Amino acid sequence: MTAGIAFVGCGYVADLYQSALANWSETLELKGVYDRDPKRLKTFAKHYGLETYPSFDALLEDPEVEIVVNLTNPDEHYAVTKQALEAGRHVYSEKPLAMDLAEARELVELAADEGLHLVCAPSSALGEAAQTLAREVQSGAHGKPHLVYAELDDGMVHKIGYQNWKTASGAFWPAKDEFKTGCTIEHAGYALTWLVAMFGGVRRVVSFASCLVPDKGKDTPPDYDTPDFSCACLEFDNGVVARMTNSIIAPHDHRFRVFCENSVLEVGETWDYSGKVRVTPVPKSKMRRGAIKLLGMTGSRKIKPQSQRKISTAKRGYPMDFALGVAEMAEALQEGRAPRLAGEFSLHITEVSLAIQYPEQFGTDYRPVSAPGPVAAMEWRSEED
Structure with missing residues (x-):
């Protein structure tokens, strides 16, 4: 059984995640991607043959998306993750959780209050x-x-x-x-x-x-x-x-x-x-x-x-499996336990x-x-x- 995921952010690191998804074809299914830059979104999606979302709200409204993978710039991690959690989605975020410790703690507490899970890279x-x-x-x-x-x-x-x-x-x-x-x-x-x-x-x-x-x-x-x-x-x-x-x-x-x-x-x-x-x-x-x-x-x-x-x-x-943390999170959700990280x-x-x-x-x-x-x-x- 696969978990539906979606990428927010189609920059440099998105390629590293996309290339590692092949390791977890039976665990993860990429439903689509979104980037605030239309040109970058189009280029990334066309190269890999992916579905796109017209907006972040549209991504969050997709009932097939269980985990939002936050691949935006570090300054945007807090706002993107918070919006996804408030929409009832689990989040796997690139590092760090936030550039401010109080904001990072707020996100973890919000996830707990909503019965959701929040994991931050790296998963090495x-x-x-x-x-x-x-x-x-x-x-x-x-x-x-x-x-x-x-x-x-x-x-x-x-x-x-x-x-x-x-x-x-x-x-x-x-x-x-x-x-x-x-x-x-x-x-x-x-x-x-x-x-x-x-x-x-x-x-x-x-x-x-x-x-x-x-x-x-x-x-x-x-x-x-x-x-x-x-x-x-x-x-x-x-x-x-x-x-x-x-x-x-x-x-x-x-x-x-x-x-x-x-x-x-x-x-x-x-x-x-x-x-x-x-x-x-x-x-x-x-x-x-x-x-x-x-x-x-x-x-x-x-x-x-x-x-x-x-x-x-x-x-x-380098030979790093960037999708490992997302896959372990998906397996944890299917098994009814908290992800390891x-x-x-x-x-x-x-x-x-x-x-x-x-x-x-x-x-x-x-x-x-x-x-x-x-x-x-x-x-x-x-x-x-």
């Missing part, structure tokens, strides 16, 4: 690589986890030809919106969802953020001062501490490393849902430095995530992301209020090479 914590890593960490086989290093550095984006980043339907990467929103709001969720799914809610955020390159060329937004670098230390209830960086300055580095008592667990690319988990034993304290270095090179093993599916993705970009979980990711990017607003030593519950594991299998 449900992907094969993240689930394989979480299973290893939580198994206890590697000893107690102490520390996590999570990097999401993308290089100097303003110097690497983003002007040529174009989707299959012809949408260009929205540079001004990306710079204005900030790389932390755009990217922190990828590591945060992994961390919160494994260790529970963040209890303390100590952050520094700065705009290091205020002139990024012709696409620099007016009065641009959004941080293009952030570094935060996050503390969890169980004592685990994570250091997380986000930047569009430092060279590309998307590693996620968990330092346990007996092993170091590493995923080299958090945007690869099929990425392998490298396990390296912690060397004995009496070993010489040369032997310790050699062990790091030769003593590790890899665990490859295995599942019964082949992931379809957009031609441009719904409500308080999505609010927490938004709250912590905002606190990291804006320490001058939240304080450099911030204690999040939202408290997400445990996240049930997906049924992805893993096996060692």
